[in-house]
Amino acid sequence: MNDTAFVLTLAASVAAAVPIALAALGELLSEKAGVLNLGVEGMMLVGAVTAFQIGDATGSLWLALFAGALGGTLFASIHAFLSVTLRANQIVSGLALTIFGTGLSTFIGKSIEGLPLATDFKPTAWGPLADIPLLGPLLFNQDPMFYATVVFALIIAFYLNRTRAGLALRAVGESPGTADTMGVAVGAVRYVHVMLGGTFAGMGGAYLVLGQVPAWSQDGTTAGIGWIALALVVFASWKPLRVLLGAFLFGFARRANFWLQGEGVEIPAEFLAMLPYALTVLVLVVWGTRDLRRRIGAPAALGVPYIRDER
Amino acid sequence: MTTPAIAAVAATKRFPGVLANDAVDFTVFAGEVHTILGENGAGKSTLAAMLCGLYQPDEGHVERNGEPTLLRSPRDGLAQGIGMVHQHFRLVDRFTVAENVILGDPDQPRLIDQSVVETRVAEIGERFGLPIDPRARIADLTVGQRQRVEIVKMLYRDAEVLLLDEPTAVLTPKEVEALFITVNAMTAAGKAIVFISHKLGEVMSISDRVTVMRAGRVTGEVATADTDQRHLAELMVGRPVESETRRATAKSGQADVLLECRGLTLSIDGQNAVDDVDITLRRGEILGIAGVAGNGQRPLARLLAGIDGCDAGSVAVNGSSVTNHGPLAARNAGLAFVPEDRLGTGLVPGLSLTDNMLLTRPRKFLVDRKGARREVGQAITDYEIKTPGTEAHARLLSGGNSQKVLLARELASLGTEDGPQVIIVSSPTRGLDIGAAEFVRGLLHEARERGAAVLIISEDLDEVRSLADRVAVLYRGQIALQGRTDDLTIEQIGLAMAGVSADDDVGASPAEVAG
Missing domain, CATH: 3.40.50.300 (P-loop containing nucleotide triphosphate hydrolases)
Structure with a gap:
């Protein structure tokens, strides 16, 4: 067995988990507020292409990241407006967002298709810690976004479970009518968290071009990561720390090919490319089964527009 | 203070x-x-x-x-x-x-x-x-x-x-x-x-x-x-308003039994919404079910119409058992149902009057649109229905007019072999203006005169008393009181509606206890 290849694969998996985790954490916030957003892929694409353009123009990594996050946020506000204010069908609105995002990013990215980006995130070694076998390359030789993602997951878990605002958020996703009578501004909570979802998805998209492959390619950059993130939220039962762990698993699945090839196992690239969509189908099956949804912990009002009952 | x-x-x-x-x-x-x-x-x-x-x-x-x-x-x-x-x-x-x-x-x-x-x-x-x-x-x-x-x-x-x-x-x-x-x-x-x-x-x-x-x-x-x-x-x-359209003669108890249910029970969320209800309804008779809303009226109507299945008991329409056979079986046995929510359970709001008429017509491969249109046209004249035309969507009609359309559909071919024998009407005049309400009451009387058995379920006690030959009071899904309308005082009915009975008589003397 080739140990080095395996460790390298694991280390790469950790990095590959970052964009999945970011997008999934964002989707988790949105879904906790009761709004399903199938536009993750679109928001990531917009985030990625915006980050590339700004990074290319300014040369600043952090400005590029910020631009990606902002792009995702603004893009998610479309979904917030459609699903919260206009109470549109969230599945339709989310899919529209993905389709629109694909088109928009192709348009914005026309001039940069295939060009390399000069600036990107680099791993920093934590001195001697990075030399610890296995754990060193995995945890102490990553780029700043990896650590930021771990911190985000911890903050979100704390926010959900221990703060007044987190309680209000969960109530809005479980029973908006109750939250409303108890004085929680349901619409505002939904808007904020749908847009935060866009922020995280945009960051995840930005990281794809800033941290993984420093180039923009319309169909290669995200390659279905948005759909994986959506599936991950479900498989993680809407729990942020499980999302983080699950992201590492999916990250490994994305990078395992490299190691498996060394071991003489050949998995067709088409099969791997198909996986996100197969997962999405699975998620939609779960989505369609009320009982199952409840049992695995979906917010009770997920996907249901809130209308205050008046006479 | x-x-x-x-x-x-x-x-x-x-x-x-x-x-x-x-x-x-x-x-x-x-x-x-x-x-x-x-x-x-x-x-x-x-x-x-x-x-x-x-x-x-x-x-x-x-x-x-x-x-x-x-x-x-x-x-x-x-x-x-x-x-x-x-x-x-x-x-x-x-x-x-x-x-x-x-x-x-x-x-x-x-x-x-x-x-x-x-x-x-x-x-x-x-x-x-x-x-x-x-x-x-x-x-x-x-x-x-x-x-x-x-x-x-x-x-x-x-x-x-x-x-x-x-x-x-x-x-x-x-x-x-x-x-x-x-x-x-x-x-x-x-x-x-x-x-x-x-x-x-x-x-x-x-x-x-x-x-x-x-x-x-x-x-x-x-x-x-x-x-x-x-x-x-x-x-x-409130004081009962004595009705001018007082029923004629209630026929004796010897006519055929057209609707009969025994021990009808339905439990919803662990409580008996309909609890051991017996009803016998004869040809040429109007039975009024009174009660405060939410005491089982809606589930009872749905059970009798065959829309929901019961947990226990039986329903027979015109002598044939339709227990848990679904709404079509009840209809085929001669039952017509006018639900309380006219636009929803009764009529399809987004369909034209003609299409709504077709809903209960014989199920053949091809529908008889021309016949239905003629029928609607006739109803518009006979019932004085205010509508832009036979192809207008049902949702455009006012409450009174949609109720008339619904009654026209359900009461069509009344008195003939294929016509309805049993008519169940929930809240027949709710939301109607006085003229339309009078008209609907007249229709129900006419249906009775022509040999149908009519069951009225209404929260309007005055209406029940003025229309029905017999009154039954529903309280918590049970028939708390039943009798000939003329034999019951409004106080008796009111107390039964409020659930005052022998085992719940805080402050009531035996004389006040209904039943």
Whole structure:
């Protein structure tokens, strides 16, 4: 067995988990507020292409990241407006967002298709810690976004479970009518968290071009990561720390090919490319089964527009 | 005690087509229980909604401690110490008791300290007789326990005025006792309690004063010390309006039995919504089912029409059993059904009148659109239906006109071999103007004259009394009282509707007990 290849694969998996985790954490916030957003892929694409353009123009990594996050946020506000204010069908609105995002990013990215980006995130070694076998390359030789993602997951878990605002958020996703009578501004909570979802998805998209492959390619950059993130939220039962762990698993699945090839196992690239969509189908099956949804912990009002009952 | 804790002053609330509250005056003082009594639709809940900030009065205003106040939302109400315990609980099932209690509470610190909350919930429970485990999940609690959580929620925020909307409707007698102990503890602590109910016995035992409402108006305000159940029932039901279209002769009990159900029972959410109901309906007879809304009328109608299946019992239409055979079997046996929600269960709002007519016509491969159109045209003339035409969508019609269309469809071919033998009509004239209502009553009479058996289910007692040969009163899914209309007084019916019977006769002498 080739140990080095395996460790390298694991280390790469950790990095590959970052964009999945970011997008999934964002989707988790949105879904906790009761709004399903199938536009993750679109928001990531917009985030990625915006980050590339700004990074290319300014040369600043952090400005590029910020631009990606902002792009995702603004893009998610479309979904917030459609699903919260206009109470549109969230599945339709989310899919529209993905389709629109694909088109928009192709348009914005026309001039940069295939060009390399000069600036990107680099791993920093934590001195001697990075030399610890296995754990060193995995945890102490990553780029700043990896650590930021771990911190985000911890903050979100704390926010959900221990703060007044987190309680209000969960109530809005479980029973908006109750939250409303108890004085929680349901619409505002939904808007904020749908847009935060866009922020995280945009960051995840930005990281794809800033941290993984420093180039923009319309169909290669995200390659279905948005759909994986959506599936991950479900498989993680809407729990942020499980999302983080699950992201590492999916990250490994994305990078395992490299190691498996060394071991003489050949998995067709088409099969791997198909996986996100197969997962999405699975998620939609779960989505369609009320009982199952409840049992695995979906917010009770997920996907249901809130209308205050008046006479 | 000189200024009321909360008061409605000449409060009027209108909804499209309904005057829900008409210049209502209402006061509650700290330390007393003041009940709002009335039938469903009398305007009790609207009044309570205005007092807690859910609705704003169109005219008049609400006063808190003698000062006029504007409550824009329940949140404003809570901020002013007014808390409402809704009939349908506002709780998040997946949250713990403590989480539900502090949800939306602006006085909570941003970081929640669970132990502080739990201690206070326990204190409140101790003081007011509301024992509850703060860490229990709502989903695991009984209905009675959930109600306790609702009350704790309000007390946690130092509510001084508590509105309890039909709190006993969901409780067992034992839980009712416990609730009343809590209510007494609350008034002893200087809280003002507004109790909403239509059950006379409870009202007499718990309240200090009672305001009776009927059709949006206050018909009386009395101290319980100065009144009895009979007087309250009179105020609640109102004087019967003697009908001009008094039925002709009710035929003797020897005609064929067209509708018969035995031991009909349906349990919904663990409670018997329809409980061991026996009905015998003969040719040429109108039976009226009276009762306060929510006592099983809707499920009973759906069971008889074959829409829902029953848990026990049997239904036979025209001699053939249709128990649990579905609505088509009931129809084929000669049953016609006019449901209470005309646009929804009765007519399809987005289909034309012609298409709606076709819905109950023989199921062949091809539909007879021309015939249906002719039928609708005939109905438009005969029933004086106001519509742009036979192809107009059903949703464009007013309540009266859509009811006429529905009746035209259900009563077509009446008196012929294929025509309906049994007609079940829910709330036949609700929402209709006087002319249309008269017309519909006339139709039902005519149907009876032509040999059909008619079952009317209505919350309008006057209507039931004026139309029906026999009256049955539904209370909690059971037939509480049944008899010939002429043999029953309105007081007897009113008491039965309020659930006063031999085993629930707080303050009633045997002579007053119905049945």
